[in-house]
Amino acid sequence: METATNPLSRKAQIDQVATDLFRRRGFAATSMRELAAALGIEAGSIYSHIRSKEEILHRICFGLAESFMGGLRAAQTELPATPAGQLRRAIENHVRVLIQDTAASAVFLHEWRHLSEPALTEFQHLRQQYEAEFRELIAQGVQTGDLYTPDPAFAALTLLASLNWLPTWYRPDGPLTADQIAQRLTDQLLDGLAY
Amino acid sequence: METATNPLSRKAQIDQVATDLFRRRGFAATSMRELAAALGIEAGSIYSHIRSKEEILHRICFGLAESFMGGLRAAQTELPATPAGQLRRAIENHVRVLIQDTAASAVFLHEWRHLSEPALTEFQHLRQQYEAEFRELIAQGVQTGDLYTPDPAFAALTLLASLNWLPTWYRPDGPLTADQIAQRLTDQLLDGLAY
DNA sequence: CCTACCGATCGGTAGG
DNA sequence: CCTACCGATCGGTAGG
Numbered sequence: 001m002e003t004a005t006n007p008l009s010r011k012a013q014i015d016q017v018a019t020d021l022f023r024r025r026g027f028a029a030t031s032m033r034e035l036a037a038a039l040g041i042e043a044g045s046i047y048s049h050i051r052s053k054e055e056i057l058h059r060i061c062f063g064l065a066e067s068f069m070g071g072l073r074a075a076q077t078e079l080p081a082t083p084a085g086q087l088r089r090a091i092e093n094h095v096r097v098l099i100q101d102t103a104a105s106a107v108f109l110h111e112w113r114h115l116s117e118p119a120l121t122e123f124q125h126l127r128q129q130y131e132a133e134f135r136e137l138i139a140q141g142v143q144t145g146d147l148y149t150p151d152p153a154f155a156a157l158t159l160l161a162s163l164n165w166l167p168t169w170y171r172p173d174g175p176l177t178a179d180q181i182a183q184r185l186t187d188q189l190l191d192g193l194a195y
Numbered sequence: 196m197e198t199a200t201n202p203l204s205r206k207a208q209i210d211q212v213a214t215d216l217f218r219r220r221g222f223a224a225t226s227m228r229e230l231a232a233a234l235g236i237e238a239g240s241i242y243s244h245i246r247s248k249e250e251i252l253h254r255i256c257f258g259l260a261e262s263f264m265g266g267l268r269a270a271q272t273e274l275p276a277t278p279a280g281q282l283r284r285a286i287e288n289h290v291r292v293l294i295q296d297t298a299a300s301a302v303f304l305h306e307w308r309h310l311s312e313p314a315l316t317e318f319q320h321l322r323q324q325y326e327a328e329f330r331e332l333i334a335q336g337v338q339t340g341d342l343y344t345p346d347p348a349f350a351a352l353t354l355l356a357s358l359n360w361l362p363t364w365y366r367p368d369g370p371l372t373a374d375q376i377a378q379r380l381t382d383q384l385l386d387g388l389a390y
Numbered sequence: 391c392c393t394a395c396c397g398a399t400c401g402g403t404a405g406g
Numbered sequence: 407c408c409t410a411c412c413g414a415t416c417g418g419t420a421g422g
Contacts, residue, residue: 028224029309032401045407047402110305114224138388147388154379155388157364158357165356184346188353192387193333193342227417240391242418392422399416406408 011049014039018056023103027057027111057111058119064108065126067097072133084146087137088186094163095182102167109164131156147190159189206244209234213251218298222252222306252306253314259303260321262292267328279341282332283381289358290377297362304359326351342385354384 008016017038021030032053036043050056071093075086098105112123135156141147149155163185170181203211212233216225227248231238245251266288270281293300307318330351336342344350358380365376 026221026223026308028221031399033399042408043401044403044409044411048407051402053401113221141388149383149388151379155383157360158380158383159388161360161363162353162357165352165359168356169352184349185353188344188350188387190388192383193336193344193350193354193385226415228415237392238417239393239395239419243391246418248417394420396419397416400414401412403412404410 014046014049015056015059019060019101019103019107022057022060022111023106027053027107027114054114054116057107057114060104060107061112061115061123062119062126064097064101064104065123065130067100068094068130069126071097072130076133076137082146083137083140083144084190087134087141087147088190090134090137091159091163091186091189092179092182094160095166095185096178098163098166099170099172099178099181102170102172106167109167131160134160162189209241209244210251210254214255214296214298214302217252217255217306218301222248222302222309249309249311252302252309255299255302256307256310256318257314257321259292259296259299260318260325262295263289263325264321266292267325271328271332277341278332278335278339279385282329282336282342283385285329285332286354286358286381286384287374287377289355290361290380291373293358293361294365294367294373294376297365297367301362304362326355329355357384 014035018030018035021035021038025034032046033043036046039046072090075090075093078086078089112127113120115123135152138147138149138155138159139152142149142152166181166185176184209230213225213230216230216233220229227241228238231241234241267285270285270288273281273284307322308315310318330347333342333344333350333354334347337344337347361376361380371379
């Protein structure tokens with residue numbers, strides 16, 4: 001009998017445990033035998049639920065890519081639509097996705113290179129597209145006079161870099177809520193540190 | 196006969212080629228046979244110059260740690276010493292180390308977790324110390340009124356995150372010099388994007 | 391620096 | 407989901 005405390009399918013359970021291992025030890029350094037042990041089963045048994053180790057990585061990476069893209073689209077189609085306002089909302093949504101599952105986010109950010117072709121190229125295109133949209137938001141903000149930067153591409157990279165460090169240090173039991181963190185990051189990035 | 200175009204010792208050559216492979220494919224996913232092939236020798240031959248795969252990683256990680264620490268010390272002991280000025284100089288030095296060897300920097304930033312104990316703990320302490328000094332510079336700047344942030348620890352993490360993304364996108368043949376990049380990063384982080 | 395090799399471990403499969 | 411196993415590859419060593 002399934003208990004109410006464990007509503008995950010075995011496949012979803014495998015993904016979740018694997019995500020944690022991939023994050024902590026890296027994809028290449030995580031063996032299917034470790035994964036099996038963490039699940040309390042034998043290595044061979046995993047393969048009745050998944051086809052390969054890379055399939056798990058694929059699901060993690062592309063699942064997150066979809067979440068990030070969804071958040072960005074939502075920000076872009078908002079109505080009180082100054083570019084600066086949309087950028088602020090895009091940052092908030094990005095932070096929200098990161099915080100919702102820091103383990104999956106960390107894998108998304110650092111382990112994607114272990115994908116093999118053609119998934120690897122597809123993934124890289126998705127990321128480039130995402131970055132390009134942030135760049136575009138910033139460039140629009142510069143045009144309307146809401147933002148200032150000599151180099152929107154540079155600004156976009158730096159901005160995303162600051163955000164993407166979050167899975168490294170964020171602890172769910174810390175003092176700040178997701179929205180507070182998003183707020184502070186946005187303030188700091190938009191207003192700077194100088195007085 | 197050694198030629199003038201190749202002044203590196205074999206050991207240094209191994210480190211350099213390994214750094215590039217570790218950066219591109221990850222430490223765990225790089226085999227000693229790949230490394231040997233890239234060097235044009237057989238796998239067994241590597242071990243007359245080094246003791247283990249991890250020894251290479253150790254040298255890379257702790258070598259960079261020393262460079263970063265050196266740059267920070269230099270910034271801290273500068274004379275026209277407002278905290279904000281020291282911070283600006285610390286950022287410049289950090290960027291300079293990153294740019295001087297982006298491959299080694301990337302390994303330093305992402306592959307250190309494959310170190311085994313006790314090196315792993317030692318390394319983590321060095322990084323925490325480095326971060327703490329940045330935090331302290333920012334906190335001092337807030338006290339003197341040169342800087343503003345509600346949370347110096349938060350600001351320090353964000354700042355270093357922005358800088359540390361650099362090895363991911365920097366290309367030596369790009370249009371910006373190291374000093375220009377340091378300048379822009381500093382300006383953007385201190386002054387923000389908002390107009 | 392090479393040849394030849396070690397034991398261990400890898401991702402994955404067959405058959406039940 | 408387990409047992410038993412496959413071929414391949416791993417980091418590293420001995421002896422020259």
